Amino acid sequence: MTQPPRVSGARRSRPLPELAVNGGTPVRSPRRRWPEWPVPAPNADRNLREVLSAGRWAISGPQGPELFERRFGRAFAAYTGSRYCVPVDHGSSALVIALESLRLDHGDVVLVPALTWIASASAALRAGLLPLLVDVDPATGCMTAEHLDTDVPARAAVVVHWANVMADVPALVKAAAARDMVVIEDAAQAHGGRWEGRGAGSMGRLGCFSFQDRKVLTGGEGGAVVTDDGALAVALEELRADSRSYRPEPAGPDELELAETAGIHGANFCMSEFNAAVLCAQIEVLEEEHDRRERNFRLLAGLLASIDGVRLLTPAPEQTRLAIYEATFIFDELPPGVTNQDIATALSAELGRGFYLTDTPLHRSPLLRPWTKPTLKPLADRFADLHRGRRYPVTDHIATHCVQTHHSALLGDATDMNDIAEAIDKVTRAIG
Ligand SMILES: Cc1ncc(COP(=O)(O)O)c(C=O)c1O
Structure with missing residues (x-):
């Protein structure tokens, strides 16, 4: 790592302590622990045992008690x-079937922000569509209405709620x-967030979620699509269960609950009963965890307000409920020779927990290489052509100036928030 430059304490009113990364005493004692993640909810164990003994571990299993998948x-x-x-089964699958349910034509263009996880774009390719990467808003890191105006006509936009906004x-x-376009919300990082009282995922035509291990609601892996549109809901069921959907009537003794309705050609993206059992327990504690994260986030925002050189990525006033996946700190003006990786490393050393950079933006991501898969070739060639020479200045600025930490830090207490603020103060003063 490039070490932050040593700055003379004589220029400062307070003496500069040595950074932990340079051998100084860390802000936080290594003996003090951070909250763990994931934490099993009180009923997780009971639910899992219920699945184990029910003799039905998948929605395509034989008759039995009500599926956890349906309850969830x-x-x-x-x-x-x-x-x-x-x-x-995954948030990525949720995006694939949400896009497929729209019955767009092969190769239609779907807008995707460059600042997101790879799945937001690769899902479009998996659905036979062409993702066109767009830049994001400097205040939120998310797409805004102005990003819909592209030089290439698009049929849909996958709008990502990013990190903690x-x-x-x-x-x-x-x-x-x-513009005759459909909005799909990628709410994989925003379970429970509310915009003027409306839930994340419920405002677009479809909303997609991930329940992977790091998410605020997790079953280890998993995903879901939500919608208000009954016809899309049936298509989604078929798309995720090999063209089968739930019978409207209770199934007979020798029947599966899934009927071969085959209105649209599907594949197997079913959630396992084990995932669903854990999720049924975890959702019971989600609001209480959100309360704690929100309280700590607001405390931290107050503490950081008096520290120069850093801003917390802050939700718009219309956001009435926070959903914090990763707390995001932006250092807009880094001194020459100092990178956000230096800051992340320094903060990790001060606090004894992971501070890291956001995922590599998609226009530079080594993971988004569709031309390596021969079956994607025609789309991949168009994808490469379409993106030649495009620039993403806001995405690049955020990605090279922000540092993040996992939401579990915000499940702690006021002392934890003070430690984070003190470490940020120490590091920002040290780097000048
Ligand atoms: C914004 C976003 N979309 C989609 C996904 C994909 O979810 P999964 O990992 O469950 O497939 C993720 C996962 O991190 C994500 O952060």
Whole structure:
């Protein structure tokens, strides 16, 4: 690592302590522990045992007690304020079937922000569509309505709620409708977030979620699509269960709950009963965890307000409920020779927990290389052509100036927030 330059304490009113990364005493004693993640909810163990003994470990298993998958679908639809929820095996699958359910034509263009995880774009390719990467807003790191105006006509936009802020979906939906485009919310990082009272995922035509291990609601792996559109909900069911959907009537003794309806050609993206059992337990504690994270986030924002050189990525006033996946600190003006990786390393050493950079933006990501898969070739060639010479200045600025830490830090207490603020103060003073 490039070590932050040593700055003379004589220029400062307070003497500069040695950074832990340079051998100084860390802000936080290594003996003090951070909250663990994931934490099993009280009913997780009981639910898992129930699945083990029920003799039905998959939704395509024989008759038995009510599936956890169906119970979770109901609970999560209610939680997001949506009429329907179709659980799946991964958040990536949720995006794939959400895009497929729109019945667009092969090669149609889908807008995707460059600042997101790879799945937001690779799902479009998996659905036979062409992702066109767009830049993001400097204040939020999310797409805004102005990003819908591209030189290439698009049919849909995958709008990502990024890190710890939500995108203005109502404005995007309005602008998209005027352009005959559909908005899909990628809410993989925003479970429980609310915009003027409306749940993340419930404002676009479809909303997609991930329940992977790091997410605020996790079953280890898993995903879900929510929608208010009954026809799309049936298509989503078929798309995730080899063209089968749940029977409207209770199944007979020798029947599966899944009927071969085959309105649209599907594949197997079903959520396992084990994942669903854990999720049914974890959702019961989600609001209490959100309360704790929100309280700590606001405390931290107050503490950081008096520290020069850093800003916390802050939700818009319309966001009435925070959903914090990763707390994001932006150091807009880094001194020459200092990178955000230096700051992340220095903070990790002061605090004894991981501070890191955001995922490499998609226009530079080594993971987004569709031309390496021969079956994607025609789309991959168009993808490469389409992106030649495009620039993403805001995404690049955020990615090279921000540092993040996992939401579990915000499950701690006021002392933990003081430690974070003190470490940021120490590091920003040290780097000048
Ligand atoms: C914004 C975003 N979209 C999609 C996904 C994909 O979810 P999964 O890993 O469950 O496939 C993730 C996962 O990190 C994500 O952060």
